[in-house]
Amino acid sequence: MGKLINKIFPQPGDSIFYVLRNIELKKDYKILDVGCGSGAFLYYLRELGFKNLIGVEPYVKEDIKLEDLKIFKLQIQDLPTEAEFDLIIFNHSFEHLPQPHETILKLSDLLSEDGLCIIRMPVKNDYIWKLYGSDWMQIDAPRHFYVYTVRSFQTLLDRSGLEIIKTVYDSSEYQFYASEQIKKDIPLISKRSYLINPKKSMFTKKQIKEYKKKSNELNKNNMGDQAIFFIKRTPTKKG
Known part of the structure; x- marks a missing residue:
């Protein structure tokens, strides 16, 4: 299934499917999407043939x-203890x-013995x-309660029996143009925002191109402002 996803989403972008492109997912995997919103990701997996899909979202009107x-x-804390998942996102x-x-x-x-958890979130760094x-x-703020460094996030995991096995940085030009707009008191949903109306924004095409280039460089050097953490159970040491 990872190969199929790779064909559908071959390029980087703001898509969880691109994150999953190199993971071989079995269609009988039990998958949990935490904070799934309206469930768009789960519905797409359903179209691809997955059968055991669960989402938790406190802001939906009712259970589906x-x-x-x-x-x-x-x-997530409300799920029964006996529930177990092969992939948690x-x-x-x-x-x-x-x-x-x-x-x-x-x-x-909730994570099965050989299960994988993927946490995609902002990360603070010195740059x-x-x-x-x-x-x-x-x-x-106030939408984000916490923003971690890689080290502080690892500390959070240390006593949980979990460990980070891989980290991929996936920041984009958004980190630059959105921050520049904040400096100028331009909201993201403003008519002057690049996100809403690029032609009426304060940025030239050349600037955005440079932001994209810089973001790619930062990602390659593990300095992007957001990352994807691949997490598994810490192997039990044999005596």
């Missing part, structure tokens, strides 16, 4: 229960959760903080 896809109006949802430690402990309970400080767009 189909034969092979269910979305519950719950927090937090696609820019972890930073919105008010109880990260409790969430990680619950994640550890972006020196450049923008409190104008850095990923702070995004």
Whole structure:
């Protein structure tokens, strides 16, 4: 299934499918999407033939229960302890959760022995903080409760029986133009915002091109302002 996803989404972009392109997913995997919103990602997986799809989203109007896809109006902590999943995904949802430690402990309970968790979220580093400080767009208060460094996130995992096995940086030009707009008091949803109306924004095509180039360089040097963490259970040491 990873090969199929790779054909559909061959280029980087703001898509969780691009994240999954090199993972061989079995169609009988039990998959949990935490903070799934309306469930778009799960519905797409359903179209691809996956059968065991669960989402939790406290802001949906009501539970959605189909034969092979269910979305519950719950927090992850509300799921039963006996539930177990082969793949658990937090696609820019972890930073919105008010109880990260409790969430990680619950994640550890829910992840199967050979399961994989993917957490995609902002990460603070010295480069972006020196450049923008409190104008850095990923702070995004009050929507983001916490923004981690890679080290602080690893510390959060240390006593949970989980470990980061791989980190991929996937920041984009958004980190620059959105932060520059914050400095100028231009909201993201303003008519002058590049996100809403590129032609009426303060940026030239050349500037955006340079932002994209710089973002790619930062990602290659593990200095992007957001990252994808691939997490598994810490192997048990044999005595």
